[in-house]
Amino acid sequence: MDYTIKIGGEAGQGIQTIGDALGRLLTRSGYHVFSHQDYESRVRGGHNFYQIRFANQPLAASRSTIDILVALDRESITRHEHELALNGRILYDGTRLKLKAKNPAFLAIPFEKLALQQGGDPIMANTVATGAVLGMLGIDPEIFFAFLTDTFKDKGDQVVQANRDAGQAGYQYVKEHCDKCDFAVPVGAVKQRMLIGGIESIALGALASGCKFYSAYPMTPSTGIMNYLASKSDQYGVVVEQAEDEISAINMALGASFSGVRAMTGTSGGGFALMVEGLSLAGMTETPIVIAMGQRPGPATGLPTRTEQGDLEFLLSAGHGEFPRVILAPGSPRQAFYLTSKAFDIAEKYQIPVFILFDTYLADCQWTFESFDPSQMRYRDYRLRGDDFKNLTDYRRYADTDTGISPLAVPGDAGHVVVVDSDEHDEDGHIIEDAATRIRMVEKRLLRKRPRIQSEIAPPDLYGDREARIVLTGWGSTYGVMKEVVDTLAQSTSIAMLHFSEVFPLPNLDAFDYVSFLRKAKLSLCIENNATGQFSRLLRAETGFEFTALIHRYDGRPFTLEELRGEIDGYLGKI
């Protein structure tokens, strides 16, 4: 059993409401769920969809074929009819769309009329539609009713009852009118699972890492981090400030970090372009900072709501001058949660900027997981506070040490002063111009820290055959789809996936020699959501390894399972 539901329509029609409700209901009904969204950069109108896949086994990607299409407008039918599976169904409001059912795949349901009759308000058409889908699948209606009670309880008993009646009407309507709805949905033991998206996972990871300050300017796809942190700010004592621009956002976060709290900012390509000078400031002043960088297609404004892995090389070389940095690229919401904690830890330990590099696809997609384990989060305070440096006779912010790491003190806590400077400086933090100090500082700040930072980087995730003849390699959000492709091909082919969630610096080879592993493969494919293969170029530059072939998608959409499988099939005959 592996079904996909797509809800299509214009922005503002309630696609997200229906999608969110179905995702959560299917999770509560005991299934594994994967959802992703596709929307335009507009508040109303246009064409948007929400796609939910559910099954009895863990899922990590979307498929191209759909089983149920909930069409809230005509365009959803014309655009997606061809994606329908053999026994698929299209649900639509026959009264509103003025469309006669052409074949048995079409099922007209008067969403609005039923909403008005049963709930008393056409606004509940979405509840009718949700009920209709659940009815087709034969999901236990009690789970649905309990969900509606939870959702509307703050609005009073009358609203709860009206929604229950509307939901029931949709559920009942398909029971009576859809004779050929033979969706088999076997339920195993219902297990408690969480359904969570990439963006909330980054925000939760920040909360669990002791982040106390977040400043940003709203920009898709990172805005959700700011919204989520703001919603939890009183509970967690986090100050969230919407800065006047991205330049201010990163400088504010650096000010907060200098003062002694864990600070973060988030943005996307264009906003990050404005932050770049501030990035160099973090590098020179050795001020810890975590930057969540959500990629979307560029250049300039590009496709503001779509997805791409187009900014890796931008991050690698952003900033003027040379300084250490770390780029972490989670492949799933789970990785996003744990890697955010690693980002805060490394940023503070080495006093450097650390990136969480994600993309719109990862930001918006939701996965089911058994649980996240907060005890695995790293939390260590590396700063000198109060008594820690009260007894020091001499405190120097940039004291030269064997490790290159100088003592990071909280200003005001002891009689010492903390001086940081964007100019080249001496150990006290004051401006210098002499060559000898410059050399010493470059070595302290960059060269001595670099190997230590690299030793913290985890090897890539190897999934599949350890002697694989075919190796799929990728980074960031292609993790899920590559993993599922490996699963579908593992029966017939010797195949594995190599996934990098920590992309810069590249991991050392001592724990796992991934370069030799790649060299042994008959066919090595690098899969990226960009046009030029930025990661494959990084790997070649750092290790000399060259992939057999590159698979790129750069239309602003993520790879679906069938699409990537199709691309790979094209290469299989050649080995």
Next chain:
Amino acid sequence: MVTLEKYKGQNPAWCPGCGNFAILKAFKEAMVDLRLEPHQITLVSGIGQAAKLPHYTRCNTFNGLHGRALPVATGIRLANHAMPVIVTTGDGDCYGEGGNHLMAAIRRNINVKLFVHDNQIYGLTKGQPSPTTGTGTKAKNTPFGVISEQFNPMALAVALNCGFVARAFAADTAHLSGLMKEAVNHNGFALIDILQPCVTFNKVNTYDWYQKRVYHIEPEYNPEDRIAAFTRSLEWGDRIPIGLLYRNNRPTFEEQVPMLAAGPLVHQDFDPSRIEETLREFY
């Protein structure tokens, strides 16, 4: 006990006769009079000759980027609102490169003190016009004279309902030092625009030019009258008022951030135990 000696820093690399020396002296005297130890305050600056001041004294310092001192100062205050934060900057740094941040800082009413060394010229880059350079002034890169309207920081600040708006003259160091103390004691954002001759590049606005024009605002003036303040802020030319032009008692940004009610953020403990509870919302 705090002494001027504690505030001694590197030897300044400013031109002999520069107005910055007097501002530095006024600053140190104000801090000593306020009984603030060097480790109890933070001085934030951007880029320019004024922005080097933190190196010529001694206290917690964040010397950052051109025009970006105010965002850094805002972050510092939000993380530790027990720490007095002073920004020392120039007219190019603050009114040119950092204009948007000035507007935002005044609107927030973040409790930061902004001391602008206004010499009406770019000194560090050797003589280009700044936003406060008079319209029509000829400089190296403006052989036909500055076309843009001269920027009026006082009128802008009054228009934005800035909490504390004052002007000073570097050579009147005692008056400047007194205004600095008043600014630090003011609860909210405070701007002091300090008229400061640039002896190397500004041949117009010299000590003599200012001495002939500046006058002290009379004691009976009511700084809480915004309309009067606006009128006063437009005075420029033959007579230039110095002193406190405008003051209000708007609540500060920090006072209105609920998360700061429990004390400075930097002293609040981190309790990871809530995460389990928050994660339950996703089931």
